[in-house]
Structures are given as C-alpha cells and as structure tokens.
Amino acid sequence: MSYIKLHDRLPNIEHNLQMWVEQCKQQCHGGKVASYIPELAKGNKQALGIVMMDAYGEQCSAGDIQTVFTLQSISKVFSLLLALMDNGEEIVFHKVGMEPTGDSFNSMLKLELVQPGIPFNPLINAGAIAVSSLIQGSSQKHKLERVLQFFRKCAHNDSLQFNEQVYQSELHSADLNRSMAYFLKDNGVLEHSVDDVLDIYFRHCSIDVSVKDLARMGLLLAYNGTDPITGEQLIPKRYVQIAKSFMVTCGMYNASGQFAIQVGLPAKSGVSGGILTLIPGAIGIGVVGPALNSKGNSIAGVELLEKLSNAYDLSMF
Structure with missing residues (x-):
C-alpha cells in the first residue's frame, strides 16, 4: 500500500x-x-x-x-482499548459512560450527583479506574504482564517498563483516587479488590x-x-x-x-x-x-x- x-x-x-x-x-x-x-x-x-x-x-x-x-493519563486510552478487546462494548459501557464532564480529571462530584453513579467517561480518573478493573487475567501478576505486553506492542518497543519510583509515589499519594475507588466499589461498579484494581491503574500510568x-x-x-x-x-x-x-x-x-x-x-x-x-x-x-x-x-x-x-x-x- x-x-x-x-x-x-x-x-x-x-x-x-x-x-x-x-x-x-x-x-x-x-x-x-x-x-x-x-x-x-x-x-x-x-x-x-x-x-x-x-x-x-x-x-x-x-x-x-x-x-x-x-x-500518566495517556495510558487511559490504551487501557480502554485492552478492556474493550477483553470484554466488548456492552460490558465496558455498563461500567463507564461516554460523555465529557466539564470537571477536572480527578473530580468525583458527579459520581454522587448524577445517576446511575458510574463515571462519565473512561479518560477521567474514576473512569480509568473502572476500566482497569475490566482487564482480564488469571491472576494479578498475569493482568499486569498483559498490560505491559500490550503497551509494548502498541509502542513497538519491548523495553518499556513500569517506573517503580513513580508507581510507589502514586501509591502513597493516592487518597483521592482511593476514595473514588471505594465509592465505585460501594456502587457496584468495581467487582474486585480496590487495592488490586488501583495497582493495575497506577502501574499503567507509571510506564516510562x-x-x-x-x-x-x-x-x-x-x-x-x-x-x-x-x-x-x-x-x-x-x-x-x-x-x-x-x-x-x-x-x-x-x-x-x-x-x-x-x-x-x-x-x-x-x-x-x-x-x-x-x-x-x-x-x-x-x-x-x-x-x-x-x-x-x-x-x-x-x-x-x-x-x-x-x-x-x-x-x-
């Protein structure tokens, strides 16, 4: 061509x-x-x-x-693509919406104000956390391996790695994201362990x-x-x-x-x-x-x- x-x-x-x-x-x-x-x-x-x-x-x-x-948030595009490939549109968009919010990326304001209480879209933090919960794997380790391999394939670069220092920094300064995740868990949006879901989310955001x-x-x-x-x-x-x-x-x-x-x-x-x-x-x-x-x-x-x-x-x- x-x-x-x-x-x-x-x-x-x-x-x-x-x-x-x-x-x-x-x-x-x-x-x-x-x-x-x-x-x-x-x-x-x-x-x-x-x-x-x-x-x-x-x-x-x-x-x-x-x-x-x-x-960081650029990874949300590719975690969405992986979740769609794993689950299809119907399942993904049962957990997250398709509309802009007009709010900042880390706002949780509309989660409570607007029913049915799902994140407005996959590119805000709450939406990306919900999407991260849909990535498939036989174990947490397998899910993380699949995430990294998918990103490597998309970048055509087998040397991509998680940045451990940034991951740890996110993990220890994530009270707001953790609050969103527990809210989503309470609403039935997250079906897995909050810590496991956030681990996937923080990891794909921390790829160098x-x-x-x-x-x-x-x-x-x-x-x-x-x-x-x-x-x-x-x-x-x-x-x-x-x-x-x-x-x-x-x-x-x-x-x-x-x-x-x-x-x-x-x-x-x-x-x-x-x-x-x-x-x-x-x-x-x-x-x-x-x-x-x-x-x-x-x-x-x-x-x-x-x-x-x-x-x-x-x-x-």
Whole structure:
C-alpha cells in the first residue's frame, strides 16, 4: 500500500519544528511541574520535545526528545482499548459512560450527583479506574504482564517498563483516587479488590516512555489499529474509533473543547507533560513538556501543536 510521506505532507517541517520549539519554550516559565505525585516534581520544567512519524517509519523531531517520562493519563486510552478487546462494548459501557464532564480529571462530584453513579467517561480518573478493573487475567501478576505486553506492542518497543519510583509515589499519594475507588466499589461498579484494581491503574500510568514511543503509539491510532509499518492489525478498528472519539471530547481534560477548536486533532495528555496526538490516516505525534497549565496540560506543548496545526491546516474539523 502507498502512503503519503511525512515530508511530502508537511513541507519544511524540520525547519518549522525547530523554530516553533524555540519559540514555545518561552512559555515554560508560565507553567508548573505536577507535584501532587511527588516523584513527578522532578520533571524538567524547561524541557520541550516533539517527534512525528509516518507510515514508513520516517521521523522528524525537535527539542528534548531524549526526555523519559511516564505515560500518566495517556495510558487511559490504551487501557480502554485492552478492556474493550477483553470484554466488548456492552460490558465496558455498563461500567463507564461516554460523555465529557466539564470537571477536572480527578473530580468525583458527579459520581454522587448524577445517576446511575458510574463515571462519565473512561479518560477521567474514576473512569480509568473502572476500566482497569475490566482487564482480564488469571491472576494479578498475569493482568499486569498483559498490560505491559500490550503497551509494548502498541509502542513497538519491548523495553518499556513500569517506573517503580513513580508507581510507589502514586501509591502513597493516592487518597483521592482511593476514595473514588471505594465509592465505585460501594456502587457496584468495581467487582474486585480496590487495592488490586488501583495497582493495575497506577502501574499503567507509571510506564516510562519517550516522545518516539508516543509517536509510534499515535501512528497505530492514526491507522485505526493497523500498524502501517508492519501491516499487522493489533486492535479492531471499531475500538480505535471509540478511543479517538473520547480523545477529541475528553482527552485534554476540561480544556478538550478549546483544544478541538484551536488544534482540531484527537489527543490525550498526561500530567507528566506528555501529549499523544495524530493526523488521521497519516502521522503519529508525541510531545513532552512537563510545565503544565492550569488544566493539567503541557503549556508549551499545546502551543506547539497549535502552531503546527494552523500552519499546515491539520484540523479534522
């Protein structure tokens, strides 16, 4: 199959990325590195990097692309895909809804206010905890092994690992997430041990990646679950379509509407500063910039993607 090459689709992209990264780095001083998970406070506030990858594996990059960071909420997209593959849509969406909340990602306000008391969507913390409870395995160890192997396959990187320091930091600063999990357990949303479910959730959030890994994962989503480089269908198209729909409506926390207007691409951010996004049918994109804005998104990363989208008219809308 013939695909459009990155440099044909985006002329002068190397020069432009270098220029935009230098410009957007000026925004880093206006952001704050996440500190509510103590280990994340060690992130480099001044870092900003981007990798773009096309269907031939051709890459274009700029900035601090060697930065290693944990997936955090970006992992929610892939835990959802694994849960859908394990259970199907009916079971998954019996436990979690399909709507944006307009609240912060760690809010539990609507769990009690809005019946039937299930999380509004899989990309808020409560929803991702519910989804994590649906990952199949013969034991806790088997479930964790399946999670890691799935993420490795999606990133085409067998060296991905859980970051033990970040995992432990999340585990010991997780009172709010633990409160949500017990509320979900009381409502019948969680059917397994709260500790076991949270263990899976914290583990997939703590997987170490680079922007190249994000770009490769984004490429898989850009081609609806088929790895265009190997030709292997890793995820059913329908499930990737569901995941990308959530990325558009909920992927950038309660700034998702603004991001859709200003950038217009499916995206998912994490509080370590990562953003995974994609040009449908063309390119996977990974960004990292640990300095966050008030919504929990990379302040420089969002501006960088806005410049990229506007310059090449990439908005899917």
